[in-house]
Each structure stands twice: as C-alpha cells, then as structure tokens.
Amino acid sequence: MTENPYQPWIVTIDEIRNEVIGERAIKTFKLVFQDEEVKKNFTFLPGQCIMVSLFGSGECFFAISSSPTQKGYIEASVMKLGKVTSALHECEVGDTLGVRGPYGNHFDVDGWKNKNLLFIGGGIGQAPLRALINYAIDNREKYNKLDIIYGARTTGDLCYKEELADLEKREDSDVHLSIDVEEEGWNHYVGFVPDNLTRFDPSPENTIAITCGPPIMIKFVMQNLLKLGFSEDQIFTTLEMRMKCGIGFCGRCNIGNLYVCKDGPVFSYNQLKNLQGDM
Amino acid sequence: MVNQEQLVDAVKKTVSREDVKYVVGYEKGTYGCEVTPSFAHSSEEAEKFIFTPLCVHNLAIYPKLEEKLPLGRDEKEDTRKIGLVVKGCDSRAVVQIIQEKGLKREDVVLIGIPCTGVVNPKKLKSRYPNYAEIVEIEEKDSSFSIKFNEENHTIPKEELLFDACINCEYPNPPIYDILIGEEIKSTNKETYEKVKVVESKSQKEKWAYWEEHFQRCIRCYACRDACPLCYCKECMVDQLDPRWVRRSVNLSENTAWNIMRALHLAGRCVGCSECERVCPMDIPLTELNKKLEKNIMEIYDYIPGISEEAKPLLGTFKPDDPEEFIL
Amino acid sequence: MTVETIQEFEPNIIGFLCNWCSYAGADLAGTSRMQYPPNVKIIRVMCSGRINPMFVVNALQQGADGVLIGGCHPGDCHYQHGNYFTRRRITILKNLLEFLGIEPERVRMTWVSAAEGRKFAEVVEEITEDIRKIGPMKQIRRVNEW
C-alpha cells in the first residue's frame, strides 16, 4: 500500500523570528527536517504550501515563505489567530512539529524569465511573495526589474522589515511601503495598498503582477491593476482557504470545481474570473 | 380545521403592510405527505399558503435564522418585521425567545392558529411507506381521513399525532396578532406517559435504553439546527477551545452532546418535538425534554413559553428552592 | 480497568470548590490536620456559580467517578446569589443523569463555610464511601482508543 499522506514528517524548530508583536503577532519559524533523507529530497518551488502540525493541537496550512534556494530548511510565517496558531506561538526553538507537503501549484518561475516582477503584498500576505522575492534575488539574472509594494496597518504590522530594508538598499530592486494610518517618523506612503499601487503607476509592459493579502485588498488591487492597463493574464494571486487535508479530499477549499489546496493556491486573474465560486 | 380563505386573507393583509418583510407559512411539498415552509413576499405568493394537520414545522426558527451579512457602503439594514404563521407551540417558542431578549415583540407579526394537533410524518410514513403522489389529509373530529391513490383511509387521531400533541395543554397561541378561527377550549392535561415508562425502569435498564439510542447518534446536530430555541451564535459544541465535546463519534461523546443539548433546553423547551422529528436516526429526544419539563414543573412550578415577562428559569432562583440532595 | 478490578477500587473524585467558603473550609481541614480520604482532587473556582454542568459531565468522561461541588451556604455567597443558580442547575443535571441511567449520586453538592473544616472532612468521607459503593464510572467514560 502507498504511504499515508496524512502522516507528516518531523521537523525541529531551528529559529523563531518575531516579525510582528502584539495581538495579531506574526512569527517566522525556521524548520529543519529531522530525517536527513527527507531533508535532502524535500523540493518545492515558490508559492507552494505546507501543512504544519503541532501534535495535540492540530494542523494548519501555510505558504512556504522561504525560497528553495535557501537550502536545508524551510520557513513559514504564522499569524496568531486561532487555536493552532496560538499554540504554535507558544513553541520554542528545539520543539518538534510535523510538516507534510509541499502542496499545490507554484509561481511560474521559468515562464516569467526576463520579465519585470511587481509584488503587491498586504500584511501577512507578504509570506508567499517573500518566497518568490528571495528566489528572484538569488536568481537575479533570470528576471528584469523587481518592484515590491507592501503595506500593513501600522509600522508594527510590517513583516520582514530587515529584509525589505536590504532590498531597498539594493540597486536592482525597489520597495514601496505604506501604512494605513499616519504615524510619527514614517516617511513613506500613508494609505491603502491599492492606492499606493495606483500612485506608483507601474508600467504593464513585460510585467507580471503578483498580489497576496486580505481578500478585500486583493479585490481592489486587481481592479486597479486592470485600470493601469495590465492584461488579465499578467495578474496572479495566491489564495488561502480553510483547509484540513491539503490534498483535495476533505472538500472545504473549493472555488468552483478547483481546490485551492491542489489546483491552487496560485491563480491568474483569468482563471479566477472564469471560476464561479465563493471566495 | 382551519379556514383556508381566512388564512390566505390574513397573510395577504400582513404581507401588504409596509413594515413587513415577508410572511412565513406553509405550502404543499413536492411529494407524499410533505409540507414545506413557504415565504410570501407579496400577496400573490400568499395564495399558495395552506394549513393542514401535516404542517408540522416550527416556523419560529426562521426569524433567528436570518443571516445578518456585512452591509455594503450604501446599504441599510432591513429592520422590517417578519410575519409567522404559528401554532400553539410555535407561538410559545416565540414567547420564549422574546423572554430571553432574542427577539423583540415588534420584530414579528404572528398569525395564530388554534391547533388541534399535527401528524407525525414518521408515523404516517411507517404506516403507508409507498406513496409518491401528494397526499390529501382532512381532520374529522377524532380521526384523520387520508386520501391517496384514490383511496380513503380513516385513522384515529391518536395513532398519527405527535406524542406531544395528544395531550397538548396549549393548543392556542399565547401571543398572536391575528387569530384564524376561534380559540380552542382545552382541558387536556399532559400525562408524560412515555417519560413515566422510562422512569419506571431500573437504573441499568435506563442506561441500556439510552445507550442503544445514543450509540446510534451520528452527531449531525440536526436536533440543534431545527430547534427554535437553539439560536446561539456559536454553539458550545462547535467551540474549538475549550473543546467541550470531542468531534469523534462514540458513546461517551454522543452522550455528552445529548446531555448538553437537553440541559441547555431545560426550562426553555416548549415541547414542539421538532428535534425528534428531524433526527435522522430516530432518537426519542422529546422524552429527554419532556422529562426535564416534568421535573421543572414539579420542583419549580415553572412552565416555559407562557409569559414574555417571566424570568428565565436558570436566571432566577428562590431562596427556598429544594435542596434535599445537598450535604 | 484490569488494574482497578484486581486492586480495590479507589474512587477518583473531582471537587469544584468555591474560593471564598468551601475552598477555605478545605484549607482549614488541612491546616487543622483532620484525617479524611485523599480521593478528592480539588479544582478551585471563584464561585460555585461558575460551575457549568458540562464541567461535571466532562469530569465524568475524563476519569472522575464522582464530582463534588462546594459552595457557600445559601445567603453567604460572596457574589450574593451564585450558589442559588448552581443549586438549580445541579438539581436539573442530577434529574437528567438519573433519567439516563447514570447514577445521580456521583454528583454531589455541599455547602461548606470557611469555618467548617470538620464538615468538609465529613462530606469527603461520606461521598468517597458512597462512590466506592457505586463503583467506577462506566457509562460515559472516554475510551481513548484510536
């Protein structure tokens, strides 16, 4: 009989980084497979997801926020929201978790060769984008311009601050940050991400726009991208749904006849437009 | 027997009021003895309304079932009233919800129907399992005359009625805005026969009886969903942390669920038997509810769903409540 | 189960005691070095009014053979009426358990004031003996076999 797809591999938490603190805290977990075989053979591409379990609390679906070019470990950024994520936030370095995956499709890293990449992220939605950003930085010659538009509610809610600062310093990438409400000492844009996008006014030529964030943000970002002249197959998003099995059996993550867990999470605007379903 | 014309007139009158969103009543179902809840948004839609002894559903569930979805920028909340066609027990459920401040009296318009008992579809189906055509049923004094496949059958009422209906003490709606027909004078006294049968068993026999039923439970929670008084936003059984009842389906968890359900209805259940009717596994849930109703009546002299002003049983106390069992 | 049948059955009792009276009473029994059975495992709650009947059911599911609920004497509740509400709830719970064929004697309630260390010891002794006679909880105990 085939192996049990519900059974995860054991990983050790190698490092925990506090991205955001407070009520809706975000931590990034660096996970290392205990089994050397698995560690060697676990391959994925940016955009793919994993199921992380804390035994006794449950299992959650997260995008891998590290790039496959970062060898030997995987990272997942977790916002403290429900039962499992709250328990995950209690964990410490050295604790063991379960991981199974990688699941779903991925960003078309080869198809987008020699194109400009425009990332539009909001809050924790930056996690899957970060995987691709890091991938693009590590394969810099493969892609043209990199633009990152990223926003959160407050400065405290911005993830990956140091990495973004590094990206800003680089000459071959641009970062456009925003926060929703005015704050002292903030010298970037104040306002919502979709507005920041319009303000930045990127050229659609030879560009792929990838967005992820809260559902309402995705909706307006897509509208604004269309207004800016992006065509429907230039816009991509990665979606999130409540999931249990991750492999298309349990039924809850469907949008139309596609399952986000195995047919997604990366969808083009074109696909989404033709999918009738609840999002 | 309810006058059809009078009912439709009353519904039309109600639905044409400006402050009424729609009226919920009954219409003929798609096959056999089925009757289905019907929603009239206009006078035309009121034409299909009926009331027969097959109108079993407790429509008091609908006002609390309305989902309040987030409103758009220019949308305003629709605060118009909902009209309900109510039997005695349905109206009692409304009273109980009002008492608990789940609804305001002015949220609903009640078209009251003095009820002489409704047919338990499970009893009817087990008697005549093979009819696909719509069944006609008429009430004649102490019997039902049922017509299907061009044949007439006369059956004594007690054989088809819900157990709770046979000795129903409250055939008239305690509150209503329009009453269809005359109030019924009833001298019925609830006898709790089925409860007494179980009560007379030994402790071991009782558990054997309930074990068999609870073992069968599939925990679909239809009993909760059909109950007009189970309107909590989040049911305790769905809470993840703490997990009061585990999701796995086994005797222990099933029993815990059934205890929880019965306890949460203690002093609130109006005895409409909806839980038992909708149970796909035929668990005699009414017996649990009736047992508590009986004891609460004996101990606290409390009857739910009679007065809008009464205090909820478990939200009040008397200093001299009995306490023989307390050490 | 096998262990329990070989040895003599030792009841496992969960006590939900209110912070102000019965927990203090239990404390007094302890500090006064009174002898009473060690079978009651105490969980302190702020008021007996905090006790949801599901606490009791969950305790019985998870290994308790009996549950003791302790509150202030009527009229003495630190929060004025908490114990009166619990009295009603537990009355109904016991009625229901009895109807289901689960021994209602497994659920006991007592009023113990902060000064009644003696009474607390006696109550514990009494219910431990009662539950020893009834035997282990069988009906709704979780099996925990997966």
Add this chain to the structure above:
Amino acid sequence: MDSFVLLKKTLPTFIEKLSDEYDVFAPTRKDNIFEYKLISKPSDINLDFVNSRLPPKSILLQQTETLFKFKPGRKGKILPKEISEDKKIIFAIRPCDAKSFSILDTVFDSDFKDPLYLSKRENSVLIGLSCNNPGVNCFCTSFGDSPTSSKFVDILFTDIGEKFFVETISDKGKKLVEKITDLFEKATEEDKNLKDSAEKEAIDTIKRNMKLEGVVEKLDEIFESQLWHSIAMKCIGCGTCTFLCPTCHCFDMQDEATLKEGARIRVWDSCMYSEYTMHASGHNPRPARMNRVRNRVYHKFSYFPKNSEYTACTGCGRCIEFCPVNIDIIDVIAKVREVKV
C-alpha cells in the same frame, strides 16, 4: 458474466461460508432503522428493506477514523497507523450505493491516494441485491442506472421468489463464487426471465425522475440567480442531507489527545455548516446559507461532472426523504432548468 441461482434456504450457509474468510457487513434492523453492520450470524440479516438509513459508505469511509497516532505536545512523536487489510464483504448493497463507491473512488484515488479508503475498497467484495421494490423517492433510473444494475458490484443477487438469481460480474466476484460453487446451481432460461421481469417491474415502480440533460451548462449560467436565495431561505442548515448522502465525503480533521497519547482523526463534516469554511481570521467565503446550499448543488451537479465522469448523485433519495423542510433535489434541479437566463 456467469449466472447462477442460490436457493433462499441456502443463504445462511452461503453467509456462514463467507464469514470464515471475510468480515460480512449486511443490513440489520433495529426499530425502523436498517443499518449495515458486521454480523455475527446469518440470522442477524434482515432483507426486508428499501435501503439503509445511513449509506454503506460508513463502512469504507467510517464516520470516525484514526489517521495516525502521536505523542502530543511540543516534543511530539508520530506512532504510525497500521492500515488494516481485513477482507470485507458488503452483502445486499443496493446498486445505487454500490455506484457511490465508484464515485468516491474518483475522489480518493486521484492526484493523491487515500490509503485508508483505498485499502478497504480493494479488500472488499460488493455483493449487490437488486432493488425489487424501490422507494418513493428513488430515482436511480435518471442517471441511466437501474434498480437491478450490476455495473458497480462484484456479484449481484436478485430476488426471484424462492431463489436468488446470482450474477458474477468482476473477477473478485467470480473467484469468490468459484470457491463455494457447490452451493449454486446453474441458472436456467426461466430464472433469467424471472430476473428480467423483476427488473422491469422495479423500473416501473420508480415514479420520480430527474432530468439532467443540459444541467451542467445551465448551472454555469445561473450562479448568481435568485433561485439560490429562495431555496436557501427555508434551509435550516442541519446537514442531514450530507450525512445521509452516499457520495458526500467531506471530513474534518481533529487532534484528540490525553496528556500521554493522542491521535489525529477524521470525522464526517458537512458543507452545510458555517464553521466548515470559516477562516481563523473570521472571513468566511461561504457566509450565508445561500452560498452553502448553492455549493452543495454545484458540487454534485456541476463540479463533479467537470472533474470526473460522474454526477455525484446516485438517486438513492435519502436527502429527499429526510430533509426536515422538504428541499427536494429533484425539484431543485427542475427549477434550475426552469430559470430563465
């Protein structure tokens, strides 16, 4: 396909022979409820039924099932689950329910394989029993099947009076009969005729009919129709339809644990509950009953046909029979066809 007859009085011997090697699940009766249960003796079986209350999917896709065990906590460990290879027979399964397994196969044997379901599926033999007296709400004929269809079973029994007409369909079925061939007699032409007339009679009994042509395309056009609101208005969201459906397979996964050990289990879930899709953030993609009712209909009559060769409905009629508010799937589909675009 080989045909035999089995005398009704030899049925107990037949069952006993099977019990030597297999776990035999067969319909048993308790009050008014028929249920497929593991039987200990042939007399437990009661064949006086239209169909069981719970579909026999509960045998292959158990309501509660352990996925694996673990040592809980932050230093957790996995204790793998052994996947049982016990051989099973589901005796007297109705052709419609047998079809449901072929439908479920398309789910559990797709991009990923579910070993828990598939091992049980591979190790079970389906012995069908033709539906001589279909129920009020049966409509399997609408899907091109018949109450005596042998398409999805390994062996098919048909009641022809004193005897059962036995057809062996698959290799599994043939092998099983070969082992105990002495119980059977070769079927005669007359037996065959009896079976054919039973089939005709059964088909004639079926009164209800669902017209399916063009439904998949029509559903694509009416996603935003007012129809879904009007159907969902009376729905009370109880989920009975999904629990009793032989093709509904959605499940929830939960960790259950004591301090020392625990397990990840799966239990049937229902798309009719709002928690089913609720995100931890509070966002719910299907916030209203309208979305949920619509999703259920679409899943069965649009998404499934798009993803596989089947419509996820077998026509068993359980959801119609047990819906507390008479939401009748035949009626729903009829209304779908009526909606003007």
